[in-house]
Amino acid sequence: MKVIPIQQLAPSNAPDTEVPDPASRPAPGEALVDRRGREVRDLRISVTDRCNFRCVYCMPREVFGDDYAFLPRRELLSFEEILRVARLFAERGVRKIRITGGEPLLRKDVERLIEMLARLDGVEITLTTNGVLLPRMAQRLADAGLHRVTVSLDALDDALFRRMNDADYPVEKVLEGIDAARAAGLGPIKVNMVVKRGTNDGDIEAMATHFRHSGHILRFIEFMDVGASNGWKMDEVLPSREVVARIDRLFPLEPADPNYVGEVAERWRYKDGAGEIGVISSVTQAFCSSCTRIRLSTEGQLYTCLFAQQGHDLRTLLRTGADDAQIDAVIARVWNGRDDRYSEIRTAATAAQRKIEMSYIGG
Template identity: 35%
Template sequence: MLDSYAREVDYLRVSVTDRCNLRCKYCMPAEGIESLGHTQILALEEIVRLVRVAARVGIRKVRLTGGEPLVRRNITDLVAQIAAIPQITEIALTTNGVLFADLAAELKAAGLTRVNFSLDSLEPDCFHYITSRGNLIDVTGAIAKALALGLAPVKINTVVMKGINDHEILAFVRLAKEMPLHVRFIEFMPVGDLPFYQTDRMVSVSEIKAIIAQQYDLYSGPAVQGNGPAKCYQINGGLGSIGFISAMSDHFCSECNRLRLTADGKLRGCLFGKQEINLKMALQNGASDEKLAHLFSKAIREKPRCHHMSEGWGADNKRKMYQIGG
């Protein structure tokens, strides 16, 4: 379905939980959160019903996010039920990787087609500083498992933060050169009002490219499957590729094709926006599939032209990243 700006919206990101087994500084407070109660989040059958309705208005790709989606019980059953919806052509997962290796084969058998790993450091000490818990070796093992299972393309999402992990940019490029991975460098974004966000932590895509150019020649390459906003580059002689997501310095709103469904059932047209449609309440009030389809269509029609982060809207958006699904 086309929105008001002639963008085809065919992609739904579904946050299945606000819980996480890590405490990444830009996403969740170190002391943790008061998680949503069982009755506050969408039940498994509610998620499946909403995806089925979304498919009626043109959604074809679904990505499961969190929090950390793999801490949600029965996540494999959810993947299988969504994969069984005829119109859905792709079901992907964004995970921190800590729990992935043990579930990987089961998830693929259920219908998972692709996986993205959120990984901001290849150094154990820096990894622990950013995440506050977890083991890097579990994540690197999970990436190897995904490659072995053929869940291609396997992507790594890396948020670059000045003075934290920007010294590892070339190490991530080297990883993409030596392995068939698509590494995507993401500009640090002020989502929510966490004290960790400071404007001087942001490293722009142009700065990242300048660092890479010191050692590597990149050339424009074909888009990677399901690549969304990333601008893709090949590495000369490399097995993998590099992508850049410039959400702050050069936004990609004109090409945005997605809606976001939060764990508590709010439908959003923009990661950075404040407008939401409460689908959980609609379900509780006995909404028919036709009514739900109307609400999805409304969200698509009212999807904003672009975000306004440069105008200081980030601080007004009180939802943290773990509450939206990234």
């Protein structure tokens, strides 16, 4: 088995220890705008690079095996360090924080971090999970202040799902987690299905049928060329328009307006009132022009795009005595200099480039 150290999968720039001149950055509290006129609104925080799944499109077992070298605990940001960065982003206009991983529920005492973040004024706190640990954790997360969860589920067929997660977890474990999240009030729950042509696209209609009338929002995500290890091929991408057409033939759909500016999922509702679905089309219908997301990795690197090749080091600043103004200056410099539009310029050549693994910075 080929094992690649995390350092090779997650290259980063030299530490951003050189702080810009205060006069050259936006005033404290002023919203940050990148070079394409996009404001920062969403912060995704990865709290662990570990996962109990080995999904074929994210952490394939031939790369991330049982003896894979995950980050040692000392290299992970502490909850206090995460809160400090999150507070600075909230002061710059971030209104949603999503906790990701790896599998974030593997981070010890993660509900304590949720409780800390939930005290930030005017910020929605959400979490993405594979769901299998929710039966014992959902209520604790809700009590800590978590607003809602998104659960990954790539098939209803049990044998297919076990092959895709490559850790022999049954579908029933995830469905129990979704039920636990509902009971704890962590809704509306979104259920994400990554669609890979020739692998699980035969389960699209079954997933739609199952989640109609459930109150949950099923979202279909095009298979993306994230990272360097999932063996992405364009012919394995099933365009979202085909997903919508297939469901529409069974259950007529009509388009629905976005909930907010920059929403990545295109919304469709059932004409009979049975709920809605969403499609996320990063490959075939790029939404870079309205992207408001920035990502904080497990050990304190800022990434301005899911398809980034390099990050910007905040951990060094956090651990070498930088004050809030200095860290804010770096955050402002990183976002103001952002020009990312990877999905708009994707080619066979860019798809082959080594990029940060999704398991390292979250989806």
